[in-house]
Amino acid sequence: MFQSAGQSENAGREGASFGESRRSFLGVLLGLGSFFVGALLSVPLVRFALFPLLRRTTELKESPVGALSDFSSLTEPVMRTIQIEQVDGWRKAVSEKAVYVTKDSQGQLRVLTSICPHLGCTVPWNKEKSQFACPCHGAIFAADGTRVGGPSLRGMDTLETSIQDGQLLVRFQYFRQLVSDKEVIG
Amino acid sequence: MDSIHKTEAGTSPGPEGGLWGWLNRRTGLDDLLRSALDEPIPGGARFAYIFGSGLLFIFLSQVITGVFLALYYVPSADHAHTTVAYITKAVTAGSFLRSLHAYGASAMVIVLFLHLSQTYIYGSYKGRRELLWLSGCVLFGLVLAMAFTGYLLPWDQRAYFATAVGTNAVSEVPWVGESLKRLMRGGTEMGTLTITRFFVAHVFLIPAAIFALVASHIFLFRKAGAAGPVNEDPYHPKQKAELFYPRQVLMDLSLTTLLIVGLGLLCFFVPVQLGPPANPADAQYVPRPEWYYLPIFQWLKYWHGSGAIIGVLVIPTLLVLAIMAIPFLDRSVERRPWKRPAAMGAYAFVVFMLLGLGFRSEYLDRHDSGIAQQLGKQNAEEEEYARKPFEPELSSASLVAANVTLADPLAAKGKNIFEGQSCNACHGDGGVGTAAAPALVGIRAKFSPDQLAELFKHPTAKMNAGGMPPIDLSPDDLKALIAYVESLK
Numbered sequence: 001m002f003q004s005a006g007q008s009e010n011a012g013r014e015g016a017s018f019g020e021s022r023r024s025f026l027g028v029l030l031g032l033g034s035f036f037v038g039a040l041l042s043v044p045l046v047r048f049a050l051f052p053l054l055r056r057t058t059e060l061k062e063s064p065v066g067a068l069s070d071f072s073s074l075t076e077p078v079m080r081t082i083q084i085e086q087v088d089g090w091r092k093a094v095s096e097k098a099v100y101v102t103k104d105s106q107g108q109l110r111v112l113t114s115i116c117p118h119l120g121c122t123v124p125w126n127k128e129k130s131q132f133a134c135p136c137h138g139a140i141f142a143a144d145g146t147r148v149g150g151p152s153l154r155g156m157d158t159l160e161t162s163i164q165d166g167q168l169l170v171r172f173q174y175f176r177q178l179v180s181d182k183e184v185i186g
Numbered sequence: 187m188d189s190i191h192k193t194e195a196g197t198s199p200g201p202e203g204g205l206w207g208w209l210n211r212r213t214g215l216d217d218l219l220r221s222a223l224d225e226p227i228p229g230g231a232r233f234a235y236i237f238g239s240g241l242l243f244i245f246l247s248q249v250i251t252g253v254f255l256a257l258y259y260v261p262s263a264d265h266a267h268t269t270v271a272y273i274t275k276a277v278t279a280g281s282f283l284r285s286l287h288a289y290g291a292s293a294m295v296i297v298l299f300l301h302l303s304q305t306y307i308y309g310s311y312k313g314r315r316e317l318l319w320l321s322g323c324v325l326f327g328l329v330l331a332m333a334f335t336g337y338l339l340p341w342d343q344r345a346y347f348a349t350a351v352g353t354n355a356v357s358e359v360p361w362v363g364e365s366l367k368r369l370m371r372g373g374t375e376m377g378t379l380t381i382t383r384f385f386v387a388h389v390f391l392i393p394a395a396i397f398a399l400v401a402s403h404i405f406l407f408r409k410a411g412a413a414g415p416v417n418e419d420p421y422h423p424k425q426k427a428e429l430f431y432p433r434q435v436l437m438d439l440s441l442t443t444l445l446i447v448g449l450g451l452l453c454f455f456v457p458v459q460l461g462p463p464a465n466p467a468d469a470q471y472v473p474r475p476e477w478y479y480l481p482i483f484q485w486l487k488y489w490h491g492s493g494a495i496i497g498v499l500v501i502p503t504l505l506v507l508a509i510m511a512i513p514f515l516d517r518s519v520e521r522r523p524w525k526r527p528a529a530m531g532a533y534a535f536v537v538f539m540l541l542g543l544g545f546r547s548e549y550l551d552r553h554d555s556g557i558a559q560q561l562g563k564q565n566a567e568e569e570e571y572a573r574k575p576f577e578p579e580l581s582s583a584s585l586v587a588a589n590v591t592l593a594d595p596l597a598a599k600g601k602n603i604f605e606g607q608s609c610n611a612c613h614g615d616g617g618v619g620t621a622a623a624p625a626l627v628g629i630r631a632k633f634s635p636d637q638l639a640e641l642f643k644h645p646t647a648k649m650n651a652g653g654m655p656p657i658d659l660s661p662d663d664l665k666a667l668i669a670y671v672e673s674l675k
Contacts, residue, residue, distance in 0.1 A: 023431070023432060026432050027432075030432075030435070030439075037446070041446070043279075044279035044282050044283055045250065045251075045254055045279075045283070047278045047279045048254055048257070048277060048278060048279045048280060048283050049254060049257060050278075051277045051278045051279075051280075054278070055278070079606075081602075087578050088578075088581075089258075089272070089578075090258070090265075090268050090269050090271075090272035090276070090576075090578055090579060091268070091578050091579045091580075091581045092578035092579070092580060092581065093580075093581040094580060095615075098605060098606070116611075119611075120611055121608040121611035121612075122605060122606065122607075122608040122610070122611055123608075124606060124607070124608070134608075135607065135608055135655065136608060136611060136612075136653070
């Protein structure tokens with residue numbers, strides 16, 4: 001490209017003596033070799049880039065509610081503030097939410113979110129009337145969270161629970177409001 | 187249609203058809219490849235000439251690994267360390283890629299030194315190659331600048347303090363030193379603005395300059411032609427030439443292979459560590475630069491007070507200028523090293539000084555029990571941090587963080603009431619406001635506690651219309667709620 005004519009001539013003779021077929025055979029060999037080495041080297045790059053697709057990088061951790069023994073003689077719903085840890089890549093957000101620990105009709109522990117399924121107010125427990133009564137729009141729920149009356153289209157939402165080492169754990173979730181079926185959002 | 191096709195086929199060098207032939211006729215790729223590979227080397231292929239393409243390979247590897255690292259890295263003082271820890275500890279192959287990038291910088295400095303030494307010892311800068319040599323000198327400087335700016339980015343103790351020392355040294359430059367230091371740091375102190383500046387230099391400015399200079403370096407090299415062995419005429423090569431392809435290509439590839447295998451094994455078995463996050467308040471930390479900066483580091487130790495300018499500025503500047511001026515000063519066509527005793531003596535002296543200073547720094551560190559102990563402690567802290575699993579950073583939106591600031595127990599009780607009474611349903615968590623109700627943040631400036639108590643018990647007609655119910659609470663609870671609402675900032 002840049003060399004003078006004299007150099008080119010000189011070079012041309014040298015190249016020809018090597019043999020065009022051997023040159024191209026070597027070329028194919030080098031091309032294939034480079035391709036395979038390149039493919040090998042790109043393995044860590046691809047794995048690095050695809051990490052968020054192959055592993056969970058956003059996760060909602062289970063939050064401890066309290067020791068199981070605390071809830072063994074439960075006669076009415078009790079409010080517990082739980083810490084929710086939401087991991088998002090290299091960061092996490094911790095927030096607090098109120099949940100109720102109560103019992104279902106079979107006497108099994110059940111955890112309810114305190115967010116009203118109507119429009120999202122925090123539902124307080126009314127001790128005197130022995131029911132949940134939302135202060136915003138008057139939705140009424142029984143002690144186990146089932147709908148009794150008012151504008152809500154469904155009962156209070158139960159949360160997934162699990163038990164680990166005598167601790168009650170709960171996976172906090174948000175649900176769509178103003179619908180009759182429980183539907184997870186976010 | 188046929189005639190057009192014939193015309194096209196007629197102008198192409200070969201009879202090839204198909205996609206390759208078409209692509210070739212459109213782009214001239216074959217010619218380009220041929221001119222790249224058919225570069226004549228007077229005197230034939232040699233292992234001495236392999237370093238340039240080795241550098242090109244490492245540079246390519248640095249660009250690729252750098253781009254991938256940027257997938258996760260955030261250049262700010264509060265996230266840089268977390269994101270590098272995430273890359274190192276959590277992301278698949280992250281430690282390997284980061285090590286490849288970090289060790290790649292060291293490999294670059296080593297191969298660059300070998301490339302420069304070969305050029306110098308072979309006298310390959312002679313014979314109308316002044317610009318080629320100059321562009322190489324500037325490239326050397328840019329590579330060192332890349333190493334310097336990249337070193338800070340992980341924002342661990344080692345990075346922070348090494349850069350603090352490095353930028354401090356700049357302030358020794360007379361007249362403009364202090365301003366230069368502030369310009370680099372983005373202020374008088376090292377901080378988040380320093381990271382952003384170093385990041386921009388490391389990722390945009392210097393790489394752009396390197397790309398441009400590598401292109402001109404290769405262009406100037408091809409324009410001047412390969413210099414060949416030491417007994418070749420630098421102006422008019424007379425020895426029988428051999429083409430770059432295939433033998434020189436294979437020799438170059440042997441270095442590339444060595445680099446791939448060597449760096450791969452090193453990164454796999456001895457990955458680069460990340461130390462604990464930078465703590466500017468750590469007065470005990472003994473900063474040490476990366477190994478290739480040790481000679482300069484040691485050199486600067488000898489210069490203090492009024493004479494410092496000689497050591498810090500005059501001598502290094504003269505040295506750099508002397509190196510850059512070599513092809514202008516040395517005009518003889520003699521290239522055999524044994525016939526150039528002065529040139530070889532100067533080379534040996536500079537290399538000896540660099541090695542001597544580097545080893546002297548290492549020797550002093552080992553024989554000063556206080557420093558050796560502190561350096562040992564720093565290494566131990568680094569290893570301890572490296573063993574810990576990755577811990578995500580607590581986002582500033584976290585409510586727990588807000589609770590910590592709620593020192594007043596009355597306000598803390600009020601917060602529970604605020605949430606228990608569903609005030610947050612309309613006024614938002616922390617009283618930040620929603621579409622349904624106004625923010626309560628800063629309400630302290632508008633209403634006194636007594637006025638608030640009155641409003642809570644008897645909301646105005648406007649408040650009623652918006653859905654705000656009267657609050658029925660015990661006097662103690664009301665006081666707590668007011669304390670909380672007043673605390674919202």
